[in-house]
Amino acid sequence: MNIFVFIKRVPDTESKIRINTDTNSIYEEGLNFVLSTYDEYALEEALRLREEKGGKVTVTSVGTEEALSILKKGLAMGADEAVLLKDDEPERYDGLRTARIIAQAVKKKFPDYTLLLFGKQSVGADNAQVPAMVAELLNLPQVNVVTKLEIKENSGVAYREIEGATEKVNFPLPAVISAQKGLNEPRYETLKGIMMAKRKQIPVVSLQDLGLSEEDLVSQLEIVRMQSPPERKAGKIIEEEPAEAAKKLVEFLRKEAKLI
Amino acid sequence: MVLVYIEVRENKVKKSSWEILSEGKRRAIELNMEACAVFVGHDLDVLAPEAFQYGASKVYLLENSLLSKYSPSGFSYALFSLIKEINPEIILFPATSMGKDLAPRLAAKLGVSLASDCTETASRDGRLEVVRPIFAGKALATFKFKSSPQIASLRPNVFPLIEPVKEKGEVIKKDVEVPEEQVKGQTVEIITEQGVEIDVTEADIVVSGGRGMKCPENFNLLRELTSILPHSAIGASRSAVDSDWIDHQHQVGQTGKTVSPDIYMAFGISGAIQHLAGMTSSKYIVAVNTDPEASIFKVADFGIVGDLFKVIPYLKKELKKVLL
Numbered sequence: 001m002n003i004f005v006f007i008k009r010v011p012d013t014e015s016k017i018r019i020n021t022d023t024n025s026i027y028e029e030g031l032n033f034v035l036s037t038y039d040e041y042a043l044e045e046a047l048r049l050r051e052e053k054g055g056k057v058t059v060t061s062v063g064t065e066e067a068l069s070i071l072k073k074g075l076a077m078g079a080d081e082a083v084l085l086k087d088d089e090p091e092r093y094d095g096l097r098t099a100r101i102i103a104q105a106v107k108k109k110f111p112d113y114t115l116l117l118f119g120k121q122s123v124g125a126d127n128a129q130v131p132a133m134v135a136e137l138l139n140l141p142q143v144n145v146v147t148k149l150e151i152k153e154n155s156g157v158a159y160r161e162i163e164g165a166t167e168k169v170n171f172p173l174p175a176v177i178s179a180q181k182g183l184n185e186p187r188y189e190t191l192k193g194i195m196m197a198k199r200k201q202i203p204v205v206s207l208q209d210l211g212l213s214e215e216d217l218v219s220q221l222e223i224v225r226m227q228s229p230p231e232r233k234a235g236k237i238i239e240e241e242p243a244e245a246a247k248k249l250v251e252f253l254r255k256e257a258k259l260i
Numbered sequence: 261m262v263l264v265y266i267e268v269r270e271n272k273v274k275k276s277s278w279e280i281l282s283e284g285k286r287r288a289i290e291l292n293m294e295a296c297a298v299f300v301g302h303d304l305d306v307l308a309p310e311a312f313q314y315g316a317s318k319v320y321l322l323e324n325s326l327l328s329k330y331s332p333s334g335f336s337y338a339l340f341s342l343i344k345e346i347n348p349e350i351i352l353f354p355a356t357s358m359g360k361d362l363a364p365r366l367a368a369k370l371g372v373s374l375a376s377d378c379t380e381t382a383s384r385d386g387r388l389e390v391v392r393p394i395f396a397g398k399a400l401a402t403f404k405f406k407s408s409p410q411i412a413s414l415r416p417n418v419f420p421l422i423e424p425v426k427e428k429g430e431v432i433k434k435d436v437e438v439p440e441e442q443v444k445g446q447t448v449e450i451i452t453e454q455g456v457e458i459d460v461t462e463a464d465i466v467v468s469g470g471r472g473m474k475c476p477e478n479f480n481l482l483r484e485l486t487s488i489l490p491h492s493a494i495g496a497s498r499s500a501v502d503s504d505w506i507d508h509q510h511q512v513g514q515t516g517k518t519v520s521p522d523i524y525m526a527f528g529i530s531g532a533i534q535h536l537a538g539m540t541s542s543k544y545i546v547a548v549n550t551d552p553e554a555s556i557f558k559v560a561d562f563g564i565v566g567d568l569f570k571v572i573p574y575l576k577k578e579l580k581k582v583l584l
Contacts, residue, residue, distance in 0.1 A: 141445030171445035246574035
């Protein structure tokens with residue numbers, strides 16, 4: 001069973017984000033970059049499926065050479081292969097461009113696949129677009145926000161989160177799956193894994209190699225402006241006895257918030 | 261035309277779709293366009309007329325027995341065939357789990373980009389401009405579209421409903437042709453969590469617990485509050501979810517859900533940057549914590565430095581006086 005996991009390098013969630021209002025982008029200096037949270041669940045699921053059913057796990061990323069660090073992490077966690085789909089464009093928050101690159105790579109370089117796994121969204125762009133777009137471009141079934149996955153011979157069953165409930169979905173293979181937190185507990189890299197990953201040469205595929213045209217790669221979303229969210233200020237903080245505090249809270253909800 | 265996708269789950273329209281239709285109508289008026297609604301599925305007639313109240317002048321019903329069960333590929337195929345026929349300039353989806361399946365598939369099919377989970381829309385020079393949070397809301401980005409149709413998904417629980425419109429519009433039923441091999445991956449069953457009716461992203465009031473709750477049973481104290489507060493739901497910090505005190509569906513924060521209720525009540529939550537990212541767009545924030553230095557107090561409109569286990573029983577009593 002060939003499984004491909006698509007990962008992204010993002011600022012870690014602890015980061016304070018500072019905005020360059022001249023270029024409408026974020027300042028990257030000082031940020032700690034990591035593997036996007038939800039991608040870890042996708043990779044872990046791939047490794048578990050390989051343990052259960054045999055096969056190969058390839059981890060890949062669309063990005064600059066800096067993405068090699070997270071590809072190495074993927075190898076250290078246990079992926080068999082890693083490939084960099086080299087794209088030097090800065091973040092455009094445009095999922096279609098990335099999806100086109102991935103779909104083309106799958107068609108040309110990874111044609112023999114059973115599952116294409118993604119995190120449900122990157123914790124940066126937060127688009128939650130790429131998995132579904134790749135599924136459409138490759139005419140595949142998709143299940144997004146998956147919390148439980150069962151893979152059989154030619155089909156699978158996925159449980160996924162919807163508002164206030166879980167949806168059970170039957171789907172044929174091959175398919176696109178995007179992972180939600182709770183799908184599994186991601187493993188740590190092993191020391192052995194880290195040493196092996198260090199020595200491994202990761203092949204780099206350029207956008208020209210993939211045969212993508214200028215037109216395919218133009219971003220269709222224009223960033224007009226980027227800004228910080230309005231700051232919230234602290235309101236009234238009280239230290240009274242519980243009985244009095246509760247009374248004052250309800251009064252606040254009634255009189256100031258006017259909500260009950 | 262501004263075309264708005266209306267989500268139907270278990271034969272009922274999800275309220276967030278009416279919010280998106282309302283916003284679509286506001287833009288349509290400014291852009292001198294009509295606002296239309298589209299439903300996909302089976303047996304939709306009885307649901308259609310409500311769309312007129314929220315500003316639709318036409319309602320399209322795309323029906324086929326193969327669409328009686330939800331399938332992202334089947335539903336987006338049906339939408340695509342309608343869109344090729346009526347050519348809307350703008351297409352809006354609610355950014356719900358269904359909307360987040362369909363909007364990107366449709367955008368990719370049409371070869372255009374998508375602005376996801378927008379929290380503001382505006383008209384500018386005859387086109388749409390949208391604002392969306394990135395980095396879990398630590399930054400806000402304004403986008404415009406370089407191509408057409410302009411497709412966006414809009415965040416639930418953010419946009420106000422318009423004043424109900426009295427005029428009735430036109431219902432256009434279309435039996436769409438959907439080849440069987442297009443319907444891959446179908447919903448088989450919907451499993452609801454015991455006692456949960458409203459998702460935390462849809463609630464007007466979120467009552468949220470963190471590490472200060474100390475154990476899973478104590479979340480019942482919060483459930484006593486949601487049983488009194490109208491249209492409320494339970495939220496949780498990552499700490500509580502990772503300790504297995506409550507299901508991940510309730511997690512609020514950067515690796516959980518982003519909520520924007522009228523009131524967010526944080527009990528025993530310190531206010532880590534990732535948690536704040538998920539709830540600082542709430543209208544009012546209320547916090548109870550024993551630590552006066554807790555970061556949550558920096559964003560709370562009303563805070564109590566105190567023991568939540570002592571405060572909640574009194575709070576329950578006071579709320580009952582007012583609400584029951």
